[in-house]
Amino acid sequence: MNFELAHTPIEYIKGVGPKRGELLRKELNIHTLDDLLHHFPFRYVDRTTFHTISDIKTTEVDIQLIGKFKSIQESKTKNGRRILTGLFYDDTGSVEVTWFQGFKLIKDYIKLDKTYVLFGRPNYFNGTFSFIHPELEEKSNAEQQVASVLQPVYSTTEKLTAVGLHSKGISKIIQNALELIKGKWQEVLPLKVVEGHQLISREEAFLYIHFPQSEEQLQKARKRLKFEELFFIQISVVWQKMLVSQNNKGFIFREIHNHLRTFYHQKLPYKLTNAQIRVLREIRADVTSGKQMNRLLQGDVGSGKTLVALQAMLMAVDAGFQACMMAPTEILAQQHYQTISEMLFGLPVNVKLLTGSTKTAERREIHRMLEDGSLHILIGTHALIEDTVSFNNLGLAVIDEQHRFGVEQRGKLWKKNTQPPHILVMTATPIPRTLAMTLYGDLEVSVIDELPPGRKPVATYHVTEAHRLRLFGFMKSEIAKGRQIYVVYPLIEESEKLDLLALEQGIENLQRAFPLPDYQFSVVHGRMSPEDKAHEMERFVKGISNIMVATTVIEVGVNVPNATVMVIENAERFGLSQLHQLRGRVGRGAEKSYCILVTGNKLSSDAKVRIETMCRTNDGFEIAEIDLQLRGPGDIMGTRQSGLVNMKIANLATDQHLVQVTRDAALSLYKDDPKLTKPEHRPSLLYYQHLYASSASYAKIS
Ligand code: ADP
Numbered sequence: 015m016n017f018e019l020a021h022t023p024i025e026y027i028k029g030v031g032p033k034r035g036e037l038l039r040k041e042l043n044i045h046t047l048d049d050l051l052h053h054f055p056f057r058y059v060d061r062t063t064f065h066t067i068s069d070i071k072t073t074e075v076d077i078q079l080i081g082k083f084k085s086i087q088e089s090k091t092k093n094g095r096r097i098l099t100g101l102f103y104d105d106t107g108s109v110e111v112t113w114f115q116g117f118k119l120i121k122d123y124i125k126l127d128k129t130y131v132l133f134g135r136p137n138y139f140n141g142t143f144s145f146i147h148p149e150l151e152e153k154s155n156a157e158q159q160v161a162s163v164l165q166p167v168y169s170t171t172e173k174l175t176a177v178g179l180h181s182k183g184i185s186k187i188i189q190n191a192l193e194l195i196k197g198k199w200q201e202v203l204p205l206k207v208v209e210g211h212q213l214i215s216r217e218e219a220f221l222y223i224h225f226p227q228s229e230e231q232l233q234k235a236r237k238r239l240k241f242e243e244l245f246f247i248q249i250s251v252v253w254q255k256m257l258v259s260q261n262n263k264g265f266i267f268r269e270i271h272n273h274l275r276t277f278y279h280q281k282l283p284y285k286l287t288n289a290q291i292r293v294l295r296e297i298r299a300d301v302t303s304g305k306q307m308n309r310l311l312q313g314d315v316g317s318g319k320t321l322v323a324l325q326a327m328l329m330a331v332d333a334g335f336q337a338c339m340m341a342p343t344e345i346l347a348q349q350h351y352q353t354i355s356e357m358l359f360g361l362p363v364n365v366k367l368l369t370g371s372t373k374t375a376e377r378r379e380i381h382r383m384l385e386d387g388s389l390h391i392l393i394g395t396h397a398l399i400e401d402t403v404s405f406n407n408l409g410l411a412v413i414d415e416q417h418r419f420g421v422e423q424r425g426k427l428w429k430k431n432t433q434p435p436h437i438l439v440m441t442a443t444p445i446p447r448t449l450a451m452t453l454y455g456d457l458e459v460s461v462i463d464e465l466p467p468g469r470k471p472v473a474t475y476h477v478t479e480a481h482r483l484r485l486f487g488f489m490k491s492e493i494a495k496g497r498q499i500y501v502v503y504p505l506i507e508e509s510e511k512l513d514l515l516a517l518e519q520g521i522e523n524l525q526r527a528f529p530l531p532d533y534q535f536s537v538v539h540g541r542m543s544p545e546d547k548a549h550e551m552e553r554f555v556k557g558i559s560n561i562m563v564a565t566t567v568i569e570v571g572v573n574v575p576n577a578t579v580m581v582i583e584n585a586e587r588f589g590l591s592q593l594h595q596l597r598g599r600v601g602r603g604a605e606k607s608y609c610i611l612v613t614g615n616k617l618s619s620d621a622k623v624r625i626e627t628m629c630r631t632n633d634g635f636e637i638a639e640i641d642l643q644l645r646g647p648g649d650i651m652g653t654r655q656s657g658l659v660n661m662k663i664a665n666l667a668t669d670q671h672l673v674q675v676t677r678d679a680a681l682s683l684y685k686d687d688p689k690l691t692k693p694e695h696r697p698s699l700l701y702y703q704h705l706y707a708s709s710a711s712y713a714k715i716s
C-alpha cells in the first residue's frame with residue numbers, strides 16, 4: 015500500500031478516535047493503519063451451517079440455530095436487576111435467551127409467529143445451555159444474504175470490548191480502514207514474483223483475509239500474505255548472509271598441524287567418527303579460507319561435539335592464536351575444562367577456567383596471561399564476554415549449547431579482536447531444516463549425524479505413581495550392578511515454591527527407600543552456591559554417590575558414562591526437546607541405559623504426544639520436528655531475538671514448503687538485483703525498510 019497511508023496513526027481511522035486509539039496501542043500493540051490491517055482474524059465462523067438445539071454440546075464455538083420464540087418476558091434477578099428472557103425452540107428442544115439491555119427494541123423486533131436465525135456462543139449454567147445477547151435475524155432476511163459468508167473473528171481484550179471493540183467492532187474499523195485506502199494500494203512484491211507464483215494482488219489479499227466470500231478466496235489470501243511475510247524475512251536473511259560473507263575477512267590459520275598432529279596420534283582415546291572427520295574438514299576449510307567462519311555445528315547429545323571443538327581450538331593455537339569456549343552453565347564449563355585439560359595433558363598448551371566464581375587472584379592471573387598471550391585456551395561461562403576480559407589475539411570462539419545465548423552475546427565475541435575471530439556455535443538441539451535456514455541463515459551449518467560406535471538407544475518407558483515400588487526395585491538392581499542414576503525434577507520460576515516442595519518431598523521419599531549407608535546421594539539445584547554444586551557433582555562424577563537428584567541444571571552437557579538410568583519426575587511438565595536433552599545424559603557408556611518418564615494419570619493431549627514420542631524414538635531430528643509442530647517456533651532457541659516471533663500469518667512448522675519457495679525467490683531476486691536498486695524493485699526496497707526500520711539490530715548483528 016501507499017506508505018504514508020500505511021503509517022496513518024490508528025486514531026485517524028473512522029470509528030477509532032483518541033480514546034479507542036490509545037487502547038488499541040496499549041492492548042494490541044496496534045499503532046498504525048498497517049498494524050490494524052495485519053490484525054488478522056484468528057478464525058472464521060461459518061454462517062452456512064446450522065445446528066439444532068439438541069446438538070449443542072459445547073460452549074467453545076459460536077453456532078447458528080433456526081427456530082421461533084415461544085414466549086418473551088421481563089423479570090428481575092435476585093439482586094434486583096431487570097432482565098428480559100425469551101424461550102427459543104426448534105423441533106429438537108428449547109433454550110433460554112437473555113438480554114440485559116435494549117428491551118424495547120428487542121420486544122418490538124421479535125414476533126412469536128416468525129422464524130429467526132439465532133447466532134451466538136452458548137453459555138452453560140446450572141446444567142443447561144442458554145444464550146446471552148445473541149445475534150438475531152428473521153429467516154427470510156437471512157436467506158437473502160449471500161449464503162457463503164465466513165465471518166471473521168478477531169482477538170480482543172476486555173478493555174477493548176468495553177469501548178465497543180469486540181470482534182464485530184474491530185471488524186467494523188478494519189472495514190473503514192480498507193475503505194480509506196481503496197484504490198491506493200501499491201504492490202510490494204516484484205511483479206515477476208507475483209506472476210510467477212500466481213499470487214493475488216495485495217489489495218485483494220487484505221480484503222479477502224478480513225472479509226472472505228468463500229473458502230477459496232480465503233485460501234488465496236492466506237497464500238499471498240504468508241508468501242509476502244516469508245519473502246521479506248528471507249530477503250533479510252539473504253542480505254545478512256551476504257553482508258557477513260563479504261565484509262568479514264577472517265584470520266588465516268596457516269600452520270595447523272603441530273599440536274593437532276601430536277594430539278591426534280598420541281592423545282586421541284578413540285577413532286573419530288566419519289561425521290566428526292567430515293565436520294573437522296569443513297572447519298579447516300573455513301579457517302584457511304581468508305573469510306571469517308560463522309558455523310553452526312548441530313549434533314545430537316552424545317555425538318562428540320566437544321572433541322571437534324577441542325581440535326578446532328588446537329588449530330587456532332597451532333596458528334599462533336588464542337581460542338575460547340563458552341558454556342551456558344558453571345557445571346558444564348567446569349566439566350569441559352576438566353575433560354580438555356586431561357586430554358591435553360603433556361602438551362605445551364595452557365588452559366584455564368573463568369567463571370563467575372573464579373577468585374580474584376586467579377582472575378588477575380588469567381587476565382595477565384590472556385593479554386601477554388601465554389594463555390592459549392580459555393574455557394568459561396558468559397564471564398568470558400565481559401568487557402574486562404581482553405585477549406592478546408583471539409582467533410576462534412566456540413559457543414556450546416547455543417540456545418542459551420542470545421544473538422547479542424554472539425555479537426560481543428566478535429569484538430574481542432580487531433578483526434572478528436572465527437565463530438563455531440554448537441547445539442545439541444537439532445533444528446529442523448526450515449527453521450535453521452531462516453533463523454541461522456547467516457551461518458553455515460555442519461551436522462554430526464552419527465553417534466560414536468557402540469551406543470545403544472536408550473530404552474524409554476512411561477510409568478505412573480502406581481509403579482513407584484517397581485521403579486525403586488529396578489533402580490536398586492541397577493545400583494547393585496554398579497551403575498549410577500539421575501532423578502530429575504522440574505523447577506520453573508513461576509511455581510518455584512511448589513516445585514521446591516516437591517523436590518524436598520521427593521528426596522525424602524528416595525532417602526527412605528534408599529537408606530544410608532548403603533546408598534549415597536548427590537543433590538544439585540539452581541539455588542545452591544556454585545561451590546556446593548561443584549562438590550555434589552564431583553561426588554557423582556567420581557562414583558561416590560549412586561543417585562544424583564537434580565533440577566534441570568544438569569540438562570545440558572554433563573558427561574558421566576557410568577550413569578545408566580534417567581528418571582524424570584513429572585515428565586509431563588517438560589518440553590519435548592528438554593526431555594530429549596535429559597535422556598541424552600545416559601546411554602554414554604557401554605552399558606544398556608534407560609529413561610523412565612514418571613507422570614500423573616491425567617495427561618493433556620500435547621503431553622501424551624510428547625511422552626509417546628519419547629518412548630518411540632531416539633532420533634533428535636524427528637523429535638525436533640514434532641516439537642516444532644507442537645509448540646511453534648516461538649519457544650525454540652534464539653527465535654525470540656530474531657523477530658520471527660512477530661510473524662503474523664505464516665508458520666515455520668506448517669508452511670515449510672513456502673519457506674523453501676520464498677527462499678528460492680529471495681535468492682534469485684538477490685542475484686538479479688543485489689541491492690534492489692532497479693526501479694521496478696523500489697517498492698520492495700521501501701517496504702523492506704519499512705518492516706525492518708524498527709529492528710535495525712536484527713539486520714546488523716549476526
Ligand atoms: P556432545 O556432542 O553431547 O557434547 P560429548 O562431546 O560430550 O557429546 O561426547 C559424548 C561422549 O562421547 C564423551 O564421553 C566423549 O568422550 C565420547 N566420544 C566422543 N567422540 C567419540 C568417538 N569418536 N568415539 C568414541 N567416543 C567418543
Ligand code: MG
Nearest residue numbers: 319320414571
Ligand atoms: Mg556437549
